[in-house]
Amino acid sequence: MENAVIQEPQISENDLIEKNGFDDHFHDHHHGDKFQSNFITTYIFSQDHKMIGKQFLITGMFWAIIGALMSLVFRLQLGFPEESLAWLKPVLGKWIVVNDAGIGTLAPEFYYALVTMHGTILVFFVLTAGLSGTFSNLLIPLQVGARDMASPLLNMLSYWFFFLAGVIMFVSLFVNTGPFAGGWTAYPPLSALPMASSGSGTGMTLWVLSLVFFVVSVLLGGINYITTVLNLRTKGMSMWRLPLTIWAFFITAIIGLLSFPVLVSAFLLVMFDRGLGTSFFLSEIFIGGQALDHVGGSPVLYQHLFWFLGHPEVYIIILPAMGIVSEVLSVHSRKPIFGYKAMVFSILAIAFLSFIVWAHHMFMSGVNPFISNIFVLFTLIIAVPSAVKVFNWIATLYKGNIRFNPASLFGIGFVSMFISGGLTGIFLGNSAIDIQMHDTYFVVAHFHIVMGVAAFFGMFAGIYHWFPKMYGRFMSDTLGKVHFWGTMIGAYAVFWPMHYIGMAGVPRRYYRFDAFGTFSHFTELNQFITIAAIVTFGFQLLFVINFFYSIWYGKKLTTKNPWKATTLEWTTPIDTGHGNWPGKLPAVERWAYDYSKNEGSDFTPQIVPLSEAEKADASHH
Amino acid sequence: MTFILILISLVLIAIVAVQIGKVSDLTSKIRGEEEVQEINNKKQGLYSFIFLFVFLGGVIVSGAYYQNYFLGFGPHIPASAHGGELDSMFKVTLLLTGIVFIITHILLFYFSFKYSGRRNKRAAYVSHDNKLELIWTGIPAVVMAFLVIKGLDAWNDVMADVSPDEEYMEIEATGYQFAWMLRYPGPDGLIGEKNFRLIDGTNPLGQNWEDTKNLDDIHVDELVLPVGKKVRVRITSRDVLHNFYLPHFRVKMDAVPGMPTYFVFTPTVTTEEYRQQLKDYDEYNIPVNPDDPESPLLWEDFNFELACAELCGKGHFSMRKIVRIVSQEEYDAWISGQASYYDAVIKGTDSDPYKNSEL
Numbered sequence: 001m002e003n004a005v006i007q008e009p010q011i012s013e014n015d016l017i018e019k020n021g022f023d024d025h026f027h028d029h030h031h032g033d034k035f036q037s038n039f040i041t042t043y044i045f046s047q048d049h050k051m052i053g054k055q056f057l058i059t060g061m062f063w064a065i066i067g068a069l070m071s072l073v074f075r076l077q078l079g080f081p082e083e084s085l086a087w088l089k090p091v092l093g094k095w096i097v098v099n100d101a102g103i104g105t106l107a108p109e110f111y112y113a114l115v116t117m118h119g120t121i122l123v124f125f126v127l128t129a130g131l132s133g134t135f136s137n138l139l140i141p142l143q144v145g146a147r148d149m150a151s152p153l154l155n156m157l158s159y160w161f162f163f164l165a166g167v168i169m170f171v172s173l174f175v176n177t178g179p180f181a182g183g184w185t186a187y188p189p190l191s192a193l194p195m196a197s198s199g200s201g202t203g204m205t206l207w208v209l210s211l212v213f214f215v216v217s218v219l220l221g222g223i224n225y226i227t228t229v230l231n232l233r234t235k236g237m238s239m240w241r242l243p244l245t246i247w248a249f250f251i252t253a254i255i256g257l258l259s260f261p262v263l264v265s266a267f268l269l270v271m272f273d274r275g276l277g278t279s280f281f282l283s284e285i286f287i288g289g290q291a292l293d294h295v296g297g298s299p300v301l302y303q304h305l306f307w308f309l310g311h312p313e314v315y316i317i318i319l320p321a322m323g324i325v326s327e328v329l330s331v332h333s334r335k336p337i338f339g340y341k342a343m344v345f346s347i348l349a350i351a352f353l354s355f356i357v358w359a360h361h362m363f364m365s366g367v368n369p370f371i372s373n374i375f376v377l378f379t380l381i382i383a384v385p386s387a388v389k390v391f392n393w394i395a396t397l398y399k400g401n402i403r404f405n406p407a408s409l410f411g412i413g414f415v416s417m418f419i420s421g422g423l424t425g426i427f428l429g430n431s432a433i434d435i436q437m438h439d440t441y442f443v444v445a446h447f448h449i450v451m452g453v454a455a456f457f458g459m460f461a462g463i464y465h466w467f468p469k470m471y472g473r474f475m476s477d478t479l480g481k482v483h484f485w486g487t488m489i490g491a492y493a494v495f496w497p498m499h500y501i502g503m504a505g506v507p508r509r510y511y512r513f514d515a516f517g518t519f520s521h522f523t524e525l526n527q528f529i530t531i532a533a534i535v536t537f538g539f540q541l542l543f544v545i546n547f548f549y550s551i552w553y554g555k556k557l558t559t560k561n562p563w564k565a566t567t568l569e570w571t572t573p574i575d576t577g578h579g580n581w582p583g584k585l586p587a588v589e590r591w592a593y594d595y596s597k598n599e600g601s602d603f604t605p606q607i608v609p610l611s612e613a614e615k616a617d618a619s620h621h
Numbered sequence: 622m623t624f625i626l627i628l629i630s631l632v633l634i635a636i637v638a639v640q641i642g643k644v645s646d647l648t649s650k651i652r653g654e655e656e657v658q659e660i661n662n663k664k665q666g667l668y669s670f671i672f673l674f675v676f677l678g679g680v681i682v683s684g685a686y687y688q689n690y691f692l693g694f695g696p697h698i699p700a701s702a703h704g705g706e707l708d709s710m711f712k713v714t715l716l717l718t719g720i721v722f723i724i725t726h727i728l729l730f731y732f733s734f735k736y737s738g739r740r741n742k743r744a745a746y747v748s749h750d751n752k753l754e755l756i757w758t759g760i761p762a763v764v765m766a767f768l769v770i771k772g773l774d775a776w777n778d779v780m781a782d783v784s785p786d787e788e789y790m791e792i793e794a795t796g797y798q799f800a801w802m803l804r805y806p807g808p809d810g811l812i813g814e815k816n817f818r819l820i821d822g823t824n825p826l827g828q829n830w831e832d833t834k835n836l837d838d839i840h841v842d843e844l845v846l847p848v849g850k851k852v853r854v855r856i857t858s859r860d861v862l863h864n865f866y867l868p869h870f871r872v873k874m875d876a877v878p879g880m881p882t883y884f885v886f887t888p889t890v891t892t893e894e895y896r897q898q899l900k901d902y903d904e905y906n907i908p909v910n911p912d913d914p915e916s917p918l919l920w921e922d923f924n925f926e927l928a929c930a931e932l933c934g935k936g937h938f939s940m941r942k943i944v945r946i947v948s949q950e951e952y953d954a955w956i957s958g959q960a961s962y963y964d965a966v967i968k969g970t971d972s973d974p975y976k977n978s979e980l
Contacts, residue, residue: 108935183932189878190861190934196798197934283879284817286827287798287860291818299862299877333736334744339754364864364930365875366882369780373773380765380772387761388754390725395753397732399745403658404665404737412669412733416676419725423718426765430772432710432779436692436871439864439930476642481665485672492676497683504690504697505868507930510938517919518868518926521690521904545635546642553639555646596744 013560013571014583016607021584022235026147045160047152048578052159053138054470057463059159059166060130061544067121068537070114077106079530081512095178108511112181113199115509117173119184120207124214125169127317127455129162132256133217135320135462136225136249138470142569143243145234145586147579150227154220161217165210172206180207183509185310188281188302192273195288204274208267215260222253222260229253234568236588240344241606243567243592244337247344248323251351252316258355259312266305273297303365307358314451315354318418319347321458322389325411327592328461329393331565332408333400334602336593339392346385353382363431364438372431379429386422390415401596403563406480410461413488414454420492421450424499439509442502445495453491460484460543467547468562472574473554479546483539490536497525566605567592590614659740666737673730677723689902691715696902700895700925700946702887704871706775713771717764782853783885789851794844794927795826796856796863796876799936801927802826803844807837807961812855817878820859823966830967830974840962844927844944847952848891856882864931867944869895875931888946895946896923 046052073092076085086104089096095110137155141148149155172179181199182191186207194201229242229250242250269280273294281302282294330337337343359367359375393415402408424446427433437443460483467475506519513519513526561570568588572580586607594604598611649657689695693708736744783789793804793812802825806812813828813835820827828835846852856865858876865884866873874884899905899920910916925944929937947955967973 108938112932112935112937181935187862187932190932193861196861285860285878286817286820291820295879298880300880334738336746336748338747339749342749342754342758364873366877366880369776372776372780376773376776377769380769381762383765384758384761387721388758391757392754394725394728394732395747395750397729397736399747400732400736401738401742401744402662402666402733402736404662409665412729415729416726419722419729423722426718426768427711427714430710430714430768430776432707432772432775433714435779435873436707436711436868438873439866476639476645477661478645479638479642482641485668488672492679496680500683500687500690503687503692507866507928509932511935512938515939515941516926516928517922517924519928541631541634542638545638549635549639549642593748595746597746602743 013605013607017571017581017584017586020587020589020607020609021581022587023584024147026579026585045156047148047156049137049141049149049152049155050470050576052155053134053136055159056129056133056137056162057470059163060126060134061547063121063125063166064130064540065544067118067126068540070118070121072534072537073106074111074114074118075530075533077111077511078513079527081514109178109181109198111511112183112197112509113179113203116181116183116199117169117179120180120211121169122452123184123313123317124211125162125166127451127459128218128256128313129214131455131459131462132249132252132316132320133159133162133221134459135245135324135466136221136253138466139245139569140225140228140249141232142469142572142576142580143246143567143592144229144232144237145568145588146228146232147581147585149224150232151224155224158217158220158224161213161220165214165217168206168210168213172203172210175202175206177201177203179203185303185306186270187306188270188273188299189285189287192270192282193285193287193292194274205271208271212264212267215264218256218260222257225249225253226257234585234588237606240341241588241591243323244326244340244343244347245320245323247347248319248326251347252319255312255319255351255354256316259309259316262305263309266302266309269305270302300362300365300367303362304359307361308355310361311358312351312354314447315350317451317455318458319350321414321455321462322347322418324458324462324465325393325414326396327567328407328411328465329396329415330593330595331465331563332403332405332411333397334403334564334595335396335400336595336597337392338395338398339388340591340593342388343392346388349385350382353378353385357382357429360429360431360434363434369431376429376431380426382429383422383426386418390419390422401602404481405464405477406475406484407461407465409481409484409488410457410464413484414457414461416488417449417454417457417491420496421446421448421454425450436505437502439507440502441498441506441508444508445498445502448495448498449491453495457487460487463547465563466569467550467554468557469569469572469576471551471554472557473550474557474562475546475550475554479542483543483546486539486542487536490532490539493532494529494536497529501525561605564601564603566594566603568606571605571607655740659738662738666734669730669737670734673726673734677726689904696899696905698890698898699869699871700888700890701867701870701872702889703779704869704889706779707871710772710775714768717768781885782883783851787851789853789885791853791855792844793855793857794865794876795859796865796929796933796940797825797859798861798934799929799940801863801865801929801940801942802859803841803942804962805839805841805956805959806834807839809834809837813838817859821972823970823972826859828962830963830972836963837961838963839956839959841959842942844942845952845955846888846944846946847949848888848946850949851885851887853883853885856884861933862931863929863933863940866928866930867925868928869925869944873930891946891948892923892925892944895925896920899923 084103086098095107096104098104177198180203190196272278279294279297281299282297285292326337357379360379363372501522557574588606589609596602692711795802811834814832815827817827856874856876858878863876872884872886874882905920908916909922927942927944929940
């Protein structure tokens with residue numbers, strides 16, 4: 001593929017940009033580049049979108065490792081409850097209780113803290129900031145043909161608010177009463193009352209504080225993404241010529257902007273209930289030997305507010321992955337994405353529906369059963385645009401000339417995961433089945449596959465695909481493929497058996513299963529899952545090694561466009577500087593998916609003007 | 622020491638990994654990038670195809686192995702009148718999603734295999750096909766409409782509250798950290814008022830003794846119900862959210878402080894009958910305690926159980942109560958043997974408002 005140098009179009013891309021491009025006199029104004037003049041402004045308080053993207057990515061990787069290690073600890077508890085965990089005492093301290101015989105057990109309150117933190121960290125810090133933050137930052141300016149984000153300053157602040165949120169969350173892991181342990185959904189009254197759970201004291205206060213800063217980060221980033229996509233598209237880049245990545249990031253940012261503030265309002269009211277004696281979510285509670293003064297509140301109200309964000313949040317996680325996979329599959333199949341417009345409309349449909357399905361998390365919460373009718377209807381309708389997307393991805397591979405590498409493999413793996421996890425959503429979205437399935441391991445299997453593993457696969461596809469753009473070097477192909485197959489098999493080995501456990505009725509968030517005859521049938525299966533989780537984690541270390549090694553020692557890029565892709569980011573120099581293009585901004589002449597269309601080269605970059613033959617063909621894009 | 626060992630092995634793995642990467646880079650230099658890419662495409666395409674069989678095979682074999690845990694399969698039959706509706710919804714959904722799962726996976730991995738890249742080949746320029754897209758939008762829409770209608774039909778049926786002219790018994794379950802309290806109405810069939818401000822050491826539910834409906838209310842340790850009788854469980858919580866969960870009866874409902882909820886169901890199988898049908902399955906014919914062959918077999922020891930299915934704190938996993946479904950006669954005998962909580966604990970104490978009066 002690196003022989004691409006020889007096959008590049010007759011007119012060089014630089015000449016095309018100079019000939020047709022748009023001169024914004026950027027470099028007349030930015031002599032000396034004050035934004036990247038020293039170490040601090042280049043690597044720390046950077047205002048360059050590419051560097052901010054890398055910051056989001058590496059911070060996200062840090063949190064992914066922390067979150068995964070937490071899951072290994074609680075998986076050890078679930079798979080091997082009788083084994084001593086005394087060896088973890090040096091790390092976990094008082095949360096490992098060692099008895100006289102030297103057997104160490106994980107304290108139940110810390111088990112719940114680990115489960116809570118695992119969920120919070122993975123959902124918000126890794127799959128929101130690490131995924132959307134990374135790729136929106138890296139790709140939006142590069143793919144729409146902009147010098148940078150609309151507001152580089154807000155963009156920088158967006159990262160540092162995320163960083164601050166992370167610091168606070170990290171600190172909360174070490175407080176004396178333990179981190180918050182009431183589940184990532186933080187339902188009151190459990191989350192509101194320190195006497196209900198030791199983690200609901202300082203731990204909860206820090207948890208809320210951290211997430212409020214996190215929301216600030218998301219909003220600052222989101223405003224920027226939306227503005228940039230709407231206002232800074234280069235000459236010729238109409239909305240219908242945007243790559244699907246950009247559509248996905250754009251719609252994701254809109255969803256975030258509309259839903260995250262509602263989460264903050266829910267958190268604010270919880271804090272009022274905790275600190276100011278209000279009763280938004282609390283009523284008629286007797287706890288710790290006393291009757292509380294709160295009356296008239298409703299815990300169900302919190303759930304409405306929470307899931308008004310919480311449900312769109314899962315699309316905030318999965319849409320960017322969908323966008324990345326659409327792009328990656330198209331580039332590496334050497335084919336246009338099948339049904340581009342249908343893909344855009346299905347993103348819009350999913351985004352719209354995501355706001356009116358939130359109560360499907362609450363079928364069994366005591367809301368009027370009549371209300372559930374509406375939410376079942378809208379929930380199952382989401383299956384339609386989702387199915388359209390799956391069929392379109394499969395059709396994109398059809399008659400392709402697929403170049404297999406870690407990026408395209410993870411793209412294909414994503415489709416498999418999205419199918420497997422999406423289909424179980426059809427069980428859960430139907431309230432009648434949800435009576436039995438709600439809050440069992442079936443749900444754990446469902447959401448881990450469909451938004452956990454699938455989103456990770458989208459992220460990996462994106463990292464392997466755009467790593468050359470980020471660092472000017474390739475990640476090792478061989479290690480990437482080993483990473484893929486290990487993760488593909490490993491992830492299914494971890495999560496597929498959970499369907500069976502869930503169907504048998506085993507509830508999630510149980511510290512042990514042996515209190516109940518009904519739930520204690522799966523000792524071997526739980527051991528299997530734990531071992532599979534440890535092995536799968538090992539394969540992720542392979543990725544981390546590959547990533548950091550390749551930053552400094554990976555194979556160097558010899559050409560600007562190693563994948564022979566059509567989109568604008570590959571017209572920038574290998575070592576892309578601030579402002580992205582050394583001269584004029586490129587002008588866009590066509591949509592992003594002209595693969596294998598014209599004679600000769602099997603791709604036609606967006607900057608190449610339409611040929612006479614193409615102009616004659618009325619059906620062109 | 623363990624830590625150092627782990628660290629050393631991690632470093633070694635890293636070195637091995639890096640070396641593998643280097644070797645493959647070297648091969649591609651020797652053989653030419655394009656040729657290496659083509660060999661790689663063939664290999665990975667083949668692996669995808671093999672994965673298809675391994676994966677679908679694994680799904681089918683493991684599904685068959687664990688089929689007795691699927692809803693409505695093997696011994697996993699519902700023990701309530703409405704449970705069958707859920708289970709048949711589950712089966713229909715399993716069938717339809719199963720078909721889609723298999724077809725899409727075959728296409729996905731077969732195409733990956735069939736269309737793996739070759740140097741001398743070109744992809745076809747196929748950007749869309751309106752007719753095809755209409756079909757694969759239309760079919761899921763119709764299938765979903767079917768599932769929505771069938772599902773909601775079952776849902777509204779299952780969740781319907783009792784009507785006043787119906788015969789049913791009402792009991793109350795109250796969750797607290799970390800157990801369930803069960804209250805039966807006594808001979809008057811009515812559950813007395815309660816107020817959380819009245820809760821104290823001797824009055825765990827906060828029953829208002831001035832309400833005479835409370836005087837015959839019974840507190841019990843086991844959920845005992847007569848078979849075939851409709852029961853409405855009033856579900857309440859004393860502190861945080863809990864969830865009243867009876868897995869065998871397909872019953873699940875949050876217990877919300879300040880807002881009583883309910884679930885109506887009719888047990889259809891007695892505990893003894895359920896044990897008898899479990900007897901036929903190998904996995905229930907092993908001793909309860911694997912180390913003690915003399916201990917009772919699983920089916921002999923089987924009990925329906927009440928659990929909590931909403932995270933409620935550190936003891937969430939331990940809120941167990943035994944559920945016993947018995948014949949009407951057995952039930953009558955059992956309930957008549959239970960003393961009312963008022964008679965057993967309150968009567969004649971300082972908490973008793975009737976202490977100095979004749980009742």
